[in-house]
Amino acid sequence: MLLTMSGCVIQKILLLALFAVDTAQASSWTQLTPSGTAPSSRHAFGMVWSQGYDSVYIFGGRENDGVGRLNDLYRYSSSANNWTLLSPGGSPPTGRSSFGIASDDANDLFYVFGGEGVTVGSDLHQYNIAGNSWTQPTSSGSTPSLRRGHGMVWSHSDDSIYIFGGYYSSSWTLMNDLYRYDTSASHWTTLNPGGSLPTGRGFLAMASCNSSLYVFGGHGSSIPLSDFYRYDILANDWTELSPTGSQPSRRYGHSMACREMDISLYVFGGHDGGPQEMLNDFYRYDVVANEWTMLSAAGSAAAASARRGERGVREAAEC
Ligand SMILES: *[C@@H]1O[C@H](CO)[C@@H](O)[C@H](O)[C@H]1NC(C)=O
Ligand SMILES: *[C@@H]1O[C@H](CO)[C@@H](O)[C@H](O)[C@H]1NC(C)=O
Numbered sequence: 001m002l003l004t005m006s007g008c009v010i011q012k013i014l015l016l017a018l019f020a021v022d023t024a025q026a027s028s029w030t031q032l033t034p035s036g037t038a039p040s041s042r043h044a045f046g047m048v049w050s051q052g053y054d055s056v057y058i059f060g061g062r063e064n065d066g067v068g069r070l071n072d073l074y075r076y077s078s079s080a081n082n083w084t085l086l087s088p089g090g091s092p093p094t095g096r097s098s099f100g101i102a103s104d105d106a107n108d109l110f111y112v113f114g115g116e117g118v119t120v121g122s123d124l125h126q127y128n129i130a131g132n133s134w135t136q137p138t139s140s141g142s143t144p145s146l147r148r149g150h151g152m153v154w155s156h157s158d159d160s161i162y163i164f165g166g167y168y169s170s171s172w173t174l175m176n177d178l179y180r181y182d183t184s185a186s187h188w189t190t191l192n193p194g195g196s197l198p199t200g201r202g203f204l205a206m207a208s209c210n211s212s213l214y215v216f217g218g219h220g221s222s223i224p225l226s227d228f229y230r231y232d233i234l235a236n237d238w239t240e241l242s243p244t245g246s247q248p249s250r251r252y253g254h255s256m257a258c259r260e261m262d263i264s265l266y267v268f269g270g271h272d273g274g275p276q277e278m279l280n281d282f283y284r285y286d287v288v289a290n291e292w293t294m295l296s297a298a299g300s301a302a303a304a305s306a307r308r309g310e311r312g313v314r315e316a317a318e319c
Helices: 002-006
Strands: 019-022 028-031 046-050 055-063 069-077 082-085 100-104 109-113 124-128 133-135 151-155 160-168 174-182 187-191 205-209 212-219 224-232 237-240 255-259 264-271 278-286 291-296
Touching: 046 100, 046 109, 055 109, 100 160, 109 151, 109 160, 151 212, 160 205, 160 212, 205 264, 212 255, 212 264
Parallel strands: 100 151, 151 205, 205 255
Antiparallel strands: 019 028, 046 055, 055 069, 069 082, 100 109, 109 124, 124 133, 151 160, 160 174, 174 187, 205 212, 212 224, 224 237, 255 264, 264 278, 278 291
């Protein structure tokens, strides 16, 4: 079955290469050649951008032998164009892949929740960038169940982390539940949103943009999906969007990031459900115009090779 491809028996190895897209110029990709110690080859890892530190952090994932799960942490500094292998203090999360990760730019923290290889519940971890250390915050409320392949984002509008869907524990049971973690109160709330809820899915893409959360695609019960939803934080409801323009095809394991500067979402790559078909196409969704634009078609991107499980779109959130 197809799903096992993204779970325990991934044999495809993706080399880690770093690309940046300059959206101010006419959407061109540049392959970067940083100095320092680059992360080893891996997939299903976490990647976040910190606005305050103008840096990208890469954590954990699956080693290229397909077995080992990592918990190492690297920083890529945009200004220095270098990689640094960090040696954080505190208690790092155990090795894991297909977990949730989100950067809290108001407090220069990032959070990791759940993932494959995790067997205990309430598995929330916090990394403090200035202190270079990991802690497990003591939280109250209703913690999300153990999961992997879920969506996790931080919203600057209410300084909260949101977790959506994924696969329950180590099963293939799909979920579409939504949780909020209030970072100042360290409190979890199970949300009961109205509107048109996305169906259960895993390896979806989720991003936070202008007080709303967006979910595009993911793997459903049998096939990859191409549906698109907005969750309005203030109204606590979901809307299925029907944008105009050329929208991305069905996919899972893709990346999506918001660029607040032009209130747009960018979607890159993923897997379309065929045995080999990894995508490298690139799209922009304009929130105000409710319109998709294809920036480059699959196979035609000059530099970026097809990949999935990457978190490759640099988030330029000017919050
Ligand atoms: C990367 O550059 C920063 C800023 O210049 C420097 O502090 C850091 O030591 C560098 N890291 C490595 C591994 O060279
Ligand atoms: C951005 O969010 C604000 C607050 O919810 C809203 O008033 C505004 O209409 C939103 N802008 C767009 C383009 O959706």
